Amino acid sequence: MEIRAIGCEPLSLKRIGVKDGHTLKVYRDMGGYKSLEKAFKMSPADIIEEVKKSSLRGRGGAGFPTGMKWSFVPKDSPKPKYVVCNADESEPGSFKDRYLMQYDPHALIEGMIIAGWALGSSTGYIYTRGEYKYLIDIMDIALAEARDAGLLGKNILGSGFDHNIHTHTGAGAYICGEETALLSSLEGFRGHPRMKPPFPAVEGVYACPTVVNNVETFTSVPQIIEMGGENWRNLGTEKSGGTKLWSISGHVKRPGVYELPMGYADMEKFIFEDCGGMLRENKKLKAVIPGGSSVYIMNAGQILGKNVTLDYEGLVTAGSMLGTGGMIVMDETVDIMESTKNLTEFYKHESCGWCTPCREGTDWLVKIFNRISDGGGRPEDAQLMLDICDNIEGKSFCPLGDAAAWPIQSAIKQFPEDFKKWLVDKAATRNGIEANV
Amino acid sequence: MAAAVPTSYTDKVIVSDEVAAFSPEIVGEMRMHVSKYPPERSRSALIPLLMLVQRERGWIDNPGVNFLAKFLDLEVTDVWETATFYSMFNLHPVGRHHIQICKTLSCKIMGEPEITEHICSKLGIHPGETTDDGKFTVSLVECLGSCGTAPMMQIGFDYHEDLTTDKVNRILAECE
Numbered sequence: 001m002e003i004r005a006i007g008c009e010p011l012s013l014k015r016i017g018v019k020d021g022h023t024l025k026v027y028r029d030m031g032g033y034k035s036l037e038k039a040f041k042m043s044p045a046d047i048i049e050e051v052k053k054s055s056l057r058g059r060g061g062a063g064f065p066t067g068m069k070w071s072f073v074p075k076d077s078p079k080p081k082y083v084v085c086n087a088d089e090s091e092p093g094s095f096k097d098r099y100l101m102q103y104d105p106h107a108l109i110e111g112m113i114i115a116g117w118a119l120g121s122s123t124g125y126i127y128t129r130g131e132y133k134y135l136i137d138i139m140d141i142a143l144a145e146a147r148d149a150g151l152l153g154k155n156i157l158g159s160g161f162d163h164n165i166h167t168h169t170g171a172g173a174y175i176c177g178e179e180t181a182l183l184s185s186l187e188g189f190r191g192h193p194r195m196k197p198p199f200p201a202v203e204g205v206y207a208c209p210t211v212v213n214n215v216e217t218f219t220s221v222p223q224i225i226e227m228g229g230e231n232w233r234n235l236g237t238e239k240s241g242g243t244k245l246w247s248i249s250g251h252v253k254r255p256g257v258y259e260l261p262m263g264y265a266d267m268e269k270f271i272f273e274d275c276g277g278m279l280r281e282n283k284k285l286k287a288v289i290p291g292g293s294s295v296y297i298m299n300a301g302q303i304l305g306k307n308v309t310l311d312y313e314g315l316v317t318a319g320s321m322l323g324t325g326g327m328i329v330m331d332e333t334v335d336i337m338e339s340t341k342n343l344t345e346f347y348k349h350e351s352c353g354w355c356t357p358c359r360e361g362t363d364w365l366v367k368i369f370n371r372i373s374d375g376g377g378r379p380e381d382a383q384l385m386l387d388i389c390d391n392i393e394g395k396s397f398c399p400l401g402d403a404a405a406w407p408i409q410s411a412i413k414q415f416p417e418d419f420k421k422w423l424v425d426k427a428a429t430r431n432g433i434e435a436n437v
Numbered sequence: 438m439a440a441a442v443p444t445s446y447t448d449k450v451i452v453s454d455e456v457a458a459f460s461p462e463i464v465g466e467m468r469m470h471v472s473k474y475p476p477e478r479s480r481s482a483l484i485p486l487l488m489l490v491q492r493e494r495g496w497i498d499n500p501g502v503n504f505l506a507k508f509l510d511l512e513v514t515d516v517w518e519t520a521t522f523y524s525m526f527n528l529h530p531v532g533r534h535h536i537q538i539c540k541t542l543s544c545k546i547m548g549e550p551e552i553t554e555h556i557c558s559k560l561g562i563h564p565g566e567t568t569d570d571g572k573f574t575v576s577l578v579e580c581l582g583s584c585g586t587a588p589m590m591q592i593g594f595d596y597h598e599d600l601t602t603d604k605v606n607r608i609l610a611e612c613e
Contacts, residue, residue: 001585001599092541092580125473130488130525131581133594166473171484171523174579188480190522206478249543249584256585293542328543328584342542346579352522 002256003099006264006274008235011223011243012216013259015104022138024145027106033151035222039114040159042225044075047118051221053229055241060086060177060214061094061292061324062399063312072201073119073209081121082210083112084186085218087128087135088170088177091292092346093326096245096257097215101128101135104219105142109165111218113156114225116163119211124165127182129172136167143167174350178398179212181352192354193398216245236262240311244322246270250329251279260310267308267318271329283331287415290315291323293343294403296410297336320410336418340411341369347404358401361392365408377423382412456507457500463493467508479509483519487526496527524578532567532574534612537591540577543584548600552588553577555602559609572612 003016015021015030027033039047052067073081085108089097101108112124128136143165146152154162168186170176176185180194183205204210220242224232233241240262249255253276264270267290271277278285285300298320302308308318315322330339348362365388368381389405396402412419459467467486474481483505490501497520506513520526527535538544538553553575557563560573567574583589586598597608 089582090580093543093584095582095584098582129582130523131591131594134596168473168481169485169488171488172525172578173523185484186481187478188483188519190519206475247585249587250546255587289542326584328546330546334546339542339546342540342545346541349524349579 002254002258004256005243005259006270008243008259008261010259011235012100012104012107012219012245013257015107016099018103021103022105022142024106024142024149024151027104031226032106032222033110035225036110036113036117036151037157039117039225040157040161044118044120047114047225050224050229051118054220054224054232055229055236055239056217056220056224056232057240057312058214059216059220059244059324061091061294063322066213066217069201069213070115070119070211072199073211074202075120077209079208080123081119082205082208083115083119083121083124083165084179084182084205084210084212085112085124085126085215086177086179086182086212087126087132087215088174088182089132089215090129090174090177090350091294091324091326092343093247093249093289093292093328094324095247095249096325098132098135099257100215100219100245101132102138105139106146107219107222108139108215109142109146109152111221112165113152113163114221115211115213115218117159117161119209121211122162122164124163125168125186125205126165127168127170127176127186129176130170131172133169136169139167173352174346175352175398175400178400181398182212183210190352192352193400195397237309237311237313239313240322244310244325246310246325246327248275248327248329250327251283251331251334252329253277253279263309263311263314265307265309267303267310268305270310271303275329278329278331280331280333283333285329286332286334287330287336287339289328289330289407290320290325292326293328293346294399294406295321295323296406297340297414298410299414302414335421336411336415337369337372337422340407341366341373343407344369344404347400351400351404355396355398355401357392358396358404361388361401362404364388365404372422375426377426379423381423382419386412453499453503455500455503457490457494457498457504459493459504463489471509480511480515483509483511483516484523487516487520487523491527496530530567530571532572534573534592536573536575537578537581538564538575539579539581539583539587539589539591541580543580544587544589547587549588552590552600552602552605555605556590556609559606573609 020026048070056066057063173191175181176191181191185191200210236242246258288298312322344365348366351358351362353359392401393405470485471479471482502516505516564577588600589598
């Protein structure tokens with residue numbers, strides 16, 4: 001599987017293929033922890049300003065401006081502050097954070113210490129999905145290296161600043177990738193999300209100011225400090241700064257993790273040239289989910305010849321979202337009713353159960369999909385599912401409800417023939433009377 | 438064919454007052470986890486310690502739960518409340534080798550159904566079941582973050598990626 005940069009010098013992927021790149025020695029040989037030294041000479045306010053200038057946006061899917069998130073932490077709060085890394089990577093189609101942790105653990109550590117300095121925090125946690133146990137072991141080794149070298153603990157590099165980072169395991173729950181559910185889980189409870197406001201920056205873990213950021217967001221921070229926020233932003237576009245890791249899977253010849261400059265033009269070139277084109281030469285492109293399962297599905301007509309640029313704005317213009325950059329490519333052999341059913345089962349399994357619209361809605365959607373795939377589809381099922389999606393979207397505590405609705409809404413809109421096949425052509429007959437179209 | 442795994446944790450619950458015992462080394466490991474959090478917030482260690490209990494005892498049973506309640510000064514119901522939420526906690530015994538096949542979209546379109554069919558017919562069980570000799574349990578699980586190397590599965594904590602039926606046969610043969 002490929003892991004490489006295209007259209008830019010590798011930044012996040014700088015240590016891929018470098019022997020022992022995960023060790024402290026090699027990290028330092030390649031300039032690692034120089035950003036931390038530089039950061040200690042800057043004021044916390046200046047660091048936050050630099051991150052704002054970079055226009056770094058959360059790489060975990062929500063894309064919230066990171067500098068703005070950090071600035072929400074109240075500087076004069078007497079409570080201890082926490083830095084939490086969201087390594088719960090569970091979005092279907094996304095598989096980038098695991099390679100950052102495996103091959104570049106010190107980049108994550110350095111980014112979190114800089115964040116700790118900027119936010120006045122002395123404790124950080126790396127919340128890692130339980131299935132990634134081997135990565136927790138790798139992070140523990142890297143953290144021990146950092147501690148032994150005085151890069152963690154008391155008076156780091158003689159700065160007077162104390163900071164410790166601990167790993168923490170999840171136990172199988174996609175919802176714990178949502179930052180407030182993550183904090184519930186970190187406290188030892190069921191992974192239920194919490195109402196915002198208050199935002200974690202004000203009241204997070206243990207009701208203390210907390211910044212939760214994705215792995216790739218933190219690993220971008222040393223890069224930003226090293227080259228300056230504006231230079232980092234200019235690697236991408238005005239509103240989508242820097243580079244982004246894309247995870248490509250499905251029916252392409254070269255699936256893998258690719259680092260692209262934000263604004264890379266365009267999605268068609270990326271799929272057909274950089275990723276080697278369709279897996280089976282005689283099967284045409286049918287559908288792409290560009291940013292992880294929770295974004296709108298796109299049909300080939302929205303991509304071919306449309307110059308879809310790979311940045312936040314470009315994907316919205318094209319009718320979808322960037323999300324996590326987890327791109328799933330599907331050829332004409334995929335039945336979109338079946339693929340949407342598969343994702344709906346995912347959201348139903350992962351719904352935490354707190355909110356009625358999401359808990360009951362995802363359950364009913366799965367039941368309807370089961371009836372359809374058993375041959376009992378009815379023409380009115382499309383509207384029925386859209387009505388249920390309408391009752392979930394925007395009406396639950398957290399975005400999982402929306403994420404469950406969007407695949408269905410976009411699939412029915414972009415692939416009506418696939419649904420017509422199941423709902424009309426194979427429509428249920430009652431007492432021998434054909435259902436009305 | 439083994440009996441199907443109970444679908445609800447209330448099925449066949451064996452209620453017991455027994456409290457599990459762990460060696461000083463394991464208790465030391467548990468204390469190490471507790472020390473990561475503020476002293477008054479030791480509940481934060483609950484999920485890491487449940488993982489530890491499952492590692493030592495194979496599953497989350499009453500004696501393990503009773504131990505954790507005492508160790509972390511929680512009610513037994515507090516421990517169950519958390520343990521029943523997370524999919525990786527086995528609320529019933531599983532085979533020595535827990536085969537977890539990813540069923541989510543990228544794996545599904547890259548051949549998961551054939552892999553699942555192959556494993557199940559080879560072992561003579563359905564997803565959710567355990568072989569009579571207690572060696573293998575097969576489960577279908579959601580996205581494991583390995584979409585670029587689909588289809589794939591996790592056995593215990595080990596990832597096995599880019600699966601073919603031949604590779605599956607080799608992997609299963611190596612499981613003792």
